[in-house]
Amino acid sequence: MSKEVQMVSSGVAMSAAGRRMDRLRRSVLGLSALLLALAGGTGVSHADAKDPGEIRFSVTTATPDGPDKRRIFDFVAEPGAQIQDQVAVSNHGAGPVTFTMVTNDGLFTPMGKFDIRTSDQEPQDSGGWFEVQPTVDVPAGETVIVPFTITVPENATPGDHPAGIVATVTSASTAAGPGVGVESRVGVRVNLRVPGEVTPSLALTDVRATYEPSWNPFAPGSVRVAYGVTNDGNLRVGAEQQANVSGPFGLGDSTIDRGTEGIEELIPGTSRTTAFAVAGIWPVGPVTTEITVTPVPVSTGGAVDVPIEAPLEPVTVAVTTWAIPWVQILLLAAAAVLVIGLRDNRKRKKQRLEALLAKARAEGRAAAGTEDVDQGKSGATAPVATAPATSPAGTAGRDDASAGADAPSSGA
Structure with missing residues (x-):
């Protein structure tokens, strides 16, 4: 089974509106998702009542006698050389179908799937080096061999030039609304x-x-790492990736070997982003993350594998981020607030107790002072009450005096 690429896109069928509808159709096609499977596949297009039925077809590598077992077309050609080969277009449906043959430059989707430029985009590289008949009529249940020629320009640059050759068919789709069709594309x-x-x-x-x-x-927490990898060379390669994360003085050093995960193949001039997390990192301040990528040869199972004799040099970039222990800081802050609150509560209780004791002492002293005053008042009135009493000596004196005063009268 040959290596096929399959894609399905939505388009707007031509109507009497002419150029305006044509532009609308190209816009829809340009925004459509084109899925190119690297394993053999079959294109499917659902037709309405006006069509003979469901359209099913496949495109494979072939010899002049019929489909062969190559998975993809894999060529090595000098500038100015010509390559002649063929594809087999098979109609698995119940009615005859006229297919349009299209070639264009190869690319990769953000998900890492091989694709080619959409039909409304002009080839910029090897997709424009092909010569193939524009259409092919395939009866129901039949296979037609379609030859093509690739002419490598004299000024072609060394390196890889990926492309694809596809058969397309557009069928009406009542589900999408009047005038809207579905373009099915299958290729190699x-x-x-x-x-x-x-x-x-x-x-x-x-x-x-x-x-x-x-x-x-x-x-511990984790470090989330994201980066882009660009193929700035002229060969399709994979990216062997390694990440090292460490804190101050190598604390918590952790190394992750990702292999080619997410970037199994990158064609020249294209980029892809990837992200992952490194767990087990404690928040101890500055954390250094070092990313290293190394180009590695890739094989897509083609008939020709050209060894890469050029050196595969790694490239490394290091960045620093701060791992601040916010959770621990909040926990300490909460503990500090609790300790301060308990201390202030004890202090307030002590102050209330001291105030109560002072009040009690003041009340005691006030009560004791009142008793002393009362006792003092009672001691001062006792002598006054006994002072007027006439002592015997005083009375006798006064009587003597009286007697003395009367004596001369008696003598006279």
């Missing part, structure tokens, strides 16, 4: 390498590291 990937000075090279872009604390103050 083409790998074309031009010999010469090749450079397998990768670049790291927009490297970011963010610390994500754990809400458990007694558990």
